[in-house]
Amino acid sequence: MRRRGLLALEPAQALTAMARAVAEESPVLTLADVDWGSFARAFTALRPSPLLADLPDVARIAAAAAESEAENTDVSDELRQRLSVLPESEQEAELVELIRQQAASVLGYASVGDIEAGRAFREMGFDSLMAVELRNRLTRATGLRLPAGFVFDYPNAIAAARLLRQDIFRDGAASGDSLLTELDKLEASLVTSEPDALTRTRVAVRLQAFLAKWQGEETESSSAAAEGGVLGQLESASDDELLNFINREMGR
Incomplete structure (x- = not known):
């Protein structure tokens, strides 16, 4: 009591x-x-x-x-970096281990081995107060804002780990290593593909616009103009219009 x-x-x-x-x-x-x-x-x-x-x-x-x-709503940079270099299955296993460790501490167990990953928290003796304590511990460890009923909505360590992983990498919030990995995939796909001239032009313009935005060379006004101007026109342009654009703007 x-x-x-x-x-x-x-x-x-x-x-x-x-x-x-x-x-x-x-x-x-x-x-x-x-x-x-x-x-x-x-x-x-x-x-x-x-x-x-x-x-x-x-x-x-x-x-x-x-x-x-x-x-406290930002994901721990150290945790994200550690997970980002792992395959998806190993990311989940790492988070399962984190949850088991915290659950063992809340229950007062001497070993994390007493916490079965697939066993329901309720079956292990979790009550409302313990559920709040585990939620608070995981919030501090991850920086995520977790729901109050987290332990009961995601009833075991495996289900809870999947939610944590989803939230950690939500909206493509990956580390620099993950971004470089995605660029490697893009480069490989460009090397192996054989697009026609029109597709090459579309891709080139999109990449140039992205690079300018990434390097901070594009102001808000020019960005808006690009989205509603050249880029917008190219997205909806016919083949003849694209050829005219290439001849006029690129000297071809």
Whole structure:
């Protein structure tokens, strides 16, 4: 009960409070010594609580937690770099190991070997408070903003690792090594392919525009003009229009 934030009352204080309650004949009364920092986190782990929301102590704790999460939304650079050089299957295995280590710490196990990757967290004894603690540990380790019900929505280490990997590399957020790997693939495909002159022109213009943007040589106005101007025209141009463009702009 102490772990959940419900503390034992000091006997003399408890008896005094109970005597006052009886004397006042309150129709409904709850007497408790509550550590709101622990109790509110566990009680609201899976859903908001209208019962607690208006309590000043709980509101302060919730505001502080929201601010902390907002400041900690970037994926750990060290973790991303370590994962980016691994194949996808090994990335997942690395994250499974991270989750098992943190789960073992929360449960107080001496060895990570006691945590089976495919076994449900509930079956291992996780309750709401432990679920919050594991979520917070993984948030600190990864920098990801994880949902409050993370442990129950993704019930074992394997399912949880897949979510972590998806979020770490969301929107192509890969490291420099991964970008270079993608460029190597592009170069290989260009070498082995034999596109016609029109396709070569389209590809060349797109690559030149990308390089200019990457090097910071393109202002917002020129970028917008490119998207709505030359590049936009080339995307929708007919073969004859492309040939005219090549002759006019490239001296061919």
